[in-house]
Structures are given as C-alpha cells and as structure tokens.
Amino acid sequence: MIEVRIAVSTSGLEITFDKIIRLSQDCKFKNYTHTNEIGCSVLEAVEKGEIDKASYENYLKIERENAHFKSTIAERHKKDKEFGKSLKKYKIDMNRKKY
Numbered sequence: 001m002i003e004v005r006i007a008v009s010t011s012g013l014e015i016t017f018d019k020i021i022r023l024s025q026d027c028k029f030k031n032y033t034h035t036n037e038i039g040c041s042v043l044e045a046v047e048k049g050e051i052d053k054a055s056y057e058n059y060l061k062i063e064r065e066n067a068h069f070k071s072t073i074a075e076r077h078k079k080d081k082e083f084g085k086s087l088k089k090y091k092i093d094m095n096r097k098k099y
C-alpha cells in the first residue's frame with residue numbers, strides 16, 4: 001500500500017528520493033533518523049541545497065510511516081497465522097455441511 005502511494009504522489013521526486021536513500025545508506029548514522037545527527041550526510045546535502053528541503057521532509061514522513069508499516073506487518077503476520085488456522089477450521093465445517 002505504501003509503495004503505491006509513493007509511486008503516485010512522488011513520481012516527480014523519485015530522483016531526489018533515490019539520492020536521499022543512497023545518502024542515508026552511506027551515512028555514518030545509518031540506523032538513525034537523519035534529522036539531527038551532527039555530520040549526517042543527508043542533512044549536509046539538504047543544507048548545501050543538493051536535496052530539496054520539501055523532498056527531505058517528505059522522505060522523513062514516509063520513513064516514519066514505513067517504520068510504522070513494518071511493525072504492523074510483523075503483527076499482522078502473527079494474526080494471519082491464527083487467521084489461517086481458523087479459516088481451515090471454517091472450511092472443514094463448510095465441507096461437513098455439504099454432506
């Protein structure tokens with residue numbers, strides 16, 4: 001769902017996003033937020049004007065949503081397993097009704 005939204009709303013910003021993502025991967029604060037670390041490659045690029053500030057803010061927003069998204073996926077995965085079990089039971093019940 002998130003991927004679709006990115007593609008739709010930021011098609012024009014894709015190149016900038018690509019750059020931000022590459023910079024964030026090269027950044028020595030790789031696992032940080034790239035919002036206030038001193039010496040952060042992403043922040044430097046924003047300051048130098050290499051990255052559009054609006055794109056950067058968009059990136060942060062998506063990153064935040066992504067983090068949220070990932071944690072809900074893990075949760076949903078657990079629920080899916082349980083759901084699968086009850087679905088199997090349900091199917092068996094359905095089959096029984098047929099006969």
Ligand SMILES: [Zn+2]
Nearest residue numbers: 027034040041
């Ligand atoms: Zn950084």
